[in-house]
Structure formats: C-alpha cells, structure tokens
Amino acid sequence: MAVPPKRGPGRPRKVPVDEQRALVLAAAAQVFATSGLAGATIERIAREAGLTRQAVYEVYGDKRAVFAAVLEQAEEQAYAAIATVGVSDTGLDLKSWARRNYANLFDFVAEHPVVLPLLQEAERAGDPALSRLRERLARVYTEASGRRWAALGVEPGRADTALVTMYFAMVESLVGMDWHGAAPDRDALVDLLTEFTIGGVLRLYRRAPEVIARVR
Structure with missing residues (x-):
C-alpha cells in the first residue's frame, strides 16, 4: 500500500497582534529586570518572545515604548494585588491587619520577582513609577490603618502617611x-516588621506623643 507523501510545514501561523503584545511584554519584563x-x-526581547524584531517594532515602536508599556503593566499589577488586600478584612484589628499586609507584600515579590526590579530600574532611568506606586498605595493604607489606629485611641493624622511610606521602604x-547565606524565614521577618512598626508607634505615642504631634 502506497504511503501518501507528508505535507510540508507550510506557512507559519500568524500570531494575532494581541498575542504578540502579550509575548513581548512577558519577554521584555524579564529582559529589563535582569539587564x-x-x-x-x-x-533580545524579540528572541525571548519568539518573534521577529520587526514584529516588536510593529506592535510597540521602539525600546522606550516597550519599557513604558512594561512599567505600566507592572505598576497596575502591583497596585491591584497590594491595594486589594489593604482594603479587605475590615474586621481585623490593627496588628493582625498589618501582619497580613506585610505577608502579602513578601508574597507578591516572591510570586512576581520581576516587578520590583522593573520599578527600581524605572526610578534609575528617571521614571518615577515606584514613587507613584508608593503614593497610590499610601493613600489606601493610610485610610485603612487610620480607622484601626483610631480604635486604639491614636490619631496620627499626617504622620500615618509618613509611617506607611516608611513601612513600604522597609519591606x-x-x-x-543580600543575607550572605540563607535568608531568615519569611514569617520571622513579617513578625519583626509588625512588632517594630505597630508596637513601636504605640510606644512612641504613649511615651513621646509630641514626636507624632509634630508631624501631624
């Protein structure tokens, strides 16, 4: 019985534009974060995306445009993930809420390892994406934490915005x-931050309230 001849590979499948954009963004995030x-x-972005250079130019124009698109995606991804937890669990007390949010920040960085390096690279390149993200999150966190401070009889006022900014910087x-070896357990760091920030502010408010009053 004769075996029918095999068909040739034919034309490669044309990748839809939306799919090309997604491939470019995923590849570019890795490239910008590492290089x-x-x-x-x-x-290199085209190679990592499995596309031609021409395809990248056609969907984004140039490297700066790709970088801007990657940053926008990273900022919105971080804001959505972090702000959502910040406003959830309205029944949690201040310390439990703070601990949950610190844990979420560590988890987000672990699950999306390119986002923070991308935002930090943006700052070095003159794009205040990370500062903008901190400011947006500070508004969410200041409102959410302010209600919880009030339940403890603490009215930090504008000091809370400064404190929230400090919390993000510490995380x-x-x-x-670089721990020069194995990093401490994540939960140990979360507990350290929770006790240092919440416990520290409560002690400050009780023993040296004038410090907070000067920042209000």
Whole structure:
C-alpha cells in the first residue's frame, strides 16, 4: 500500500497582534529586570518572545515604548494585588491587619520577582513609577490603618502617611537584601516588621506623643 507523501510545514501561523503584545511584554519584563534599560535590546526581547524584531517594532515602536508599556503593566499589577488586600478584612484589628499586609507584600515579590526590579530600574532611568506606586498605595493604607489606629485611641493624622511610606521602604529593603547565606524565614521577618512598626508607634505615642504631634 502506497504511503501518501507528508505535507510540508507550510506557512507559519500568524500570531494575532494581541498575542504578540502579550509575548513581548512577558519577554521584555524579564529582559529589563535582569539587564536594565541600557542593557536591553529589541533583538533580545524579540528572541525571548519568539518573534521577529520587526514584529516588536510593529506592535510597540521602539525600546522606550516597550519599557513604558512594561512599567505600566507592572505598576497596575502591583497596585491591584497590594491595594486589594489593604482594603479587605475590615474586621481585623490593627496588628493582625498589618501582619497580613506585610505577608502579602513578601508574597507578591516572591510570586512576581520581576516587578520590583522593573520599578527600581524605572526610578534609575528617571521614571518615577515606584514613587507613584508608593503614593497610590499610601493613600489606601493610610485610610485603612487610620480607622484601626483610631480604635486604639491614636490619631496620627499626617504622620500615618509618613509611617506607611516608611513601612513600604522597609519591606523593599528586606526583600532585596543580600543575607550572605540563607535568608531568615519569611514569617520571622513579617513578625519583626509588625512588632517594630505597630508596637513601636504605640510606644512612641504613649511615651513621646509630641514626636507624632509634630508631624501631624
């Protein structure tokens, strides 16, 4: 019985534009996070995405445009994930709420390892994406924490915005720290931050309320 000849590969499937955009963004996020804006190239992004350089140029134009799109995606992804937890669990007391949010920040960085490096690279490149994200989250967290402070008889006023900004900075420093060996257990760091920030502010309010009053 004769065996029918095999068909040739034919034309490669044309990737829809929306799919091309998604492929470029995923590849570019990795490239920018590991090589920075200066070290990234359209050629490498295209190779990682499995597309041609021409395809990347057609959907985004140039490297700066790709970088801007990646940053927008990273900022919105971080805001959605972090702010959602910040406003949830309205029944939690201050310390439990703070601990849950610290844990969420650590988990987000672990599950999305390119987001923080991307936002930090943006700051180095002159785009205040990370500062903008902190400011947006600070508004959410200040409102949510303010209600909980009030339940404890504490009225931090504008000091709460400063405190929230400090909290974010501490988490960013800890998750990116080189521990010269195995990093401490995540829960240990979460507990440290919770006790240091919430317990510390409560002690400050009771023993040196004038410090907070000067920032209100």
